[in-house]
Amino acid sequence: MNAVYGLRALMYIAAQRDQEGYVSIRKISxxxxxxxxxxxxxxxxxxxxxxxxxxxxxxxxxxLAKAPEQVTLLxxxxxxxxxGYFSECFLGLPGCGEQQPCPVHDFWRHITLTMKEKxxxxxxxxxxxxxxxxxxxxxxxx
Amino acid sequence: MNAVYGLRALMYIAAQRDQEGYVSIRKISxxxxxxxxxxxxxxxxxxxxxxxxxxxxxxxxxxLAKAPEQVTLLxxxxxxxxxGYFSECFLGLPGCGEQQPCPVHDFWRHITLTMKEKxxxxxxxxxxxxxxxxxxxxxxxx
DNA sequence: ACTTATTCAGACAATTTTGTCTTAAATTTA
DNA sequence: TAAATTTAAGACAAAATTGTCTGAATAAGT
Numbered sequence: 001m002n003a004v005y006g007l008r009a010l011m012y013i014a015a016q017r018d019q020e021g022y023v024s025i026r027k028i029s030x031x032x033x034x035x036x037x038x039x040x041x042x043x044x045x046x047x048x049x050x051x052x053x054x055x056x057x058x059x060x061x062x063x064l065a066k067a068p069e070q071v072t073l074l075x076x077x078x079x080x081x082x083x084g085y086f087s088e089c090f091l092g093l094p095g096c097g098e099q100q101p102c103p104v105h106d107f108w109r110h111i112t113l114t115m116k117e118k119x120x121x122x123x124x125x126x127x128x129x130x131x132x133x134x135x136x137x138x139x140x141x142x
Numbered sequence: 143m144n145a146v147y148g149l150r151a152l153m154y155i156a157a158q159r160d161q162e163g164y165v166s167i168r169k170i171s172x173x174x175x176x177x178x179x180x181x182x183x184x185x186x187x188x189x190x191x192x193x194x195x196x197x198x199x200x201x202x203x204x205x206l207a208k209a210p211e212q213v214t215l216l217x218x219x220x221x222x223x224x225x226g227y228f229s230e231c232f233l234g235l236p237g238c239g240e241q242q243p244c245p246v247h248d249f250w251r252h253i254t255l256t257m258k259e260k261x262x263x264x265x266x267x268x269x270x271x272x273x274x275x276x277x278x279x280x281x282x283x284x
Numbered sequence: 285a286c287t288t289a290t291t292c293a294g295a296c297a298a299t300t301t302t303g304t305c306t307t308a309a310a311t312t313t314a
Numbered sequence: 315t316a317a318a319t320t321t322a323a324g325a326c327a328a329a330a331t332t333g334t335c336t337g338a339a340t341a342a343g344t
Contacts, residue, residue, distance in 0.1 A: 001234065001332070007233060008233055011245050022290095024289090036334095037334060037336095038332080040292080041292090044291080044292065044293085047291090054291060056290050056339075056340045056342095057288090057289060057290055057291080057340055057341025057342050057343095058288065058289045058341070058342045058343070059289080059341090061290075073246075073249075090146075091149060092146045100279055102279065103153050103280065104149075107215075107260070111256075114253075115253055118253060122249060131245055138244070138245065139235070143301085166319095166321095168319095177303065179303080179304060180304070182321065183323090186321080186322065196320095196321060197311080198309075198310045198320050199310060199312050199321085200313070202310085202321065203320075203321080
């Protein structure tokens, strides 16, 4: 579920990109109803991968380290869920590949290639714009 | 991982559909290197959903209850992994839908619709044929 | 310097998923 | 009817995932 919380937080942060300064994790956790410490841990990995920049101390928090137009859904997913996200054998068979395919290898490969393509052409900017315009919600309850 | 083991077993069984009688679960578990009791449990759910038919006692085992041409990947997946497989919100937000979409709702909906379509047009027959022809493997090691 | 606010790091706990084992029920053969 | 073989059912255990907590480090303001 890391991706779920990480993506939501990133969209929340990116939706405020016209505001100066850092967004505190405490605030994000309250607004998105995610445990503070848990969210902190997830955002740390995004910081380590230079998607976010962080600042400790009063008025500290996190901020985007890159223009949201240049952060793709694919990139975020790879960081949050691992690079194997689109490349694992559907049947979990180790060593599955072109040489020794499993019965669904070709089938699954086509699907994942298409998905990967789509995920790599959707950016954080697009998604967060929907949040800003209010056409979309980031929290559970109405 | 239920799907992984269940699908593999189904392909294994379907690949032998010209042979008379039942395939014993013990044999499947040995050939596919899956724990016998574990596999038994998974195949039970397939039996309960009338994909397989089972027979106890000597020379008993399981056999396809339907023509493999009429068993789709979608159907198998729904039974093994639940009906929500293609319809859950990517961000896990309860209540996400057309009325109250999340930022990736439309994006994800397009992808899952395409996937669902493809999964519903691939049958157990097609997949098991690949196993029979030997162009494909069902086990881990070479 | 001291206090306060904040992220960082990692140990710890709870939950869920995955896998194993034991016993029961059914079926066949002799 | 007895013995052997096989699936059925469900309790139990192990492992992985998910989530929580405590203390440390850093920075700003007074």
